């Protein structure tokens with residue numbers, strides 16, 4: 425991965441090599457940070473970089489910060505402007521990933537959330553595919569369980585919670601799979617290690633409800649809206665049983681990093697016919713047009729970085 429040249433750190437844009445914290449930093453020791461992950465898409469014809477739904481990402485970041493008792497006053501608009509300034513300083517002309525982070529910055533011993541100072545950092549770097557086999561991923565059902573809302577809220581993008589995601593991902597990859605599906609304590613399908621899940625079964629597009637310990641995914645929300653507007657398919661948000669993913673016709677992940685990744689095998693069983701299905705294929709096409717500013721009607725989802 426190429427490291428960023430710059431970072432927004434302690435209130436200004438500095439060389440990335442100067443954006444450093446001490447080893448006693450609270451968030452580094454106790455996982456008390458909230459983060460976001462968004463993408464910028466390069467449109468070569470327009471010579472424009474479009475950030476995908478930054479307002480929604482920053483709204484979710486501020487919600488995660490609220491769960492962690494952070495008193496963070498920056499608005500969604502000012503965070504978006506800061507991000508644009510950083511991207512302009514980097515003068516990117518390619519697809520990028522953007523990583524904002526709000527973290528408990530005190531250097532001290534003591535497990536708590538209150539009475540600590542919060543700092544914001546943002547950096548960005550060139551970024552391609554996250555799941556290499558994005559049209560034919562092979563997943564397993566993880567032996568780990570998804571963290572519960574009463575353990576570490578999965579609807580918050582909280583740094584410490586990603587130890588759960590890392591356990592899920594590493595065991596899946598070391599067992600030869602591309603990714604994993606993870607179950608709730610009650611045994612229903614929740615999501616992937618860092619992506620939401622959709623299934624097509626009996627002609628219906630199905631995804632678990634937001635109360636199933638999933639992150640409130642912005643790509644999930646976008647896929648639901650695109651499907652409702654552009655595809656002739658019934659949409660259901662309902663619980664998904666483990667064996668349904670063995671019997672369904674299509675399965676795919678949505679996520680900022682994963683974008684729309686088709687799953688074609690679960691635990692060595694083919695999904696549907698064993699190749700990417702028509703709904704995933706069409707959603708991938710539409711999504712790619714939307715994020716690059718090539719589809720009319722979705723202009724309010726994308727924010728241009730460069731002034732024209």
Ligand code: PMP
Pocket residue numbers: 461589615616617618619620638639640641642643644678679680681
């Ligand atoms: N679930 C988890 C656990 C994630 O980390 C992510 C990535 N942010 C997602 C789902 C997908 O969310 P989004 O579409 O907003 O990136």
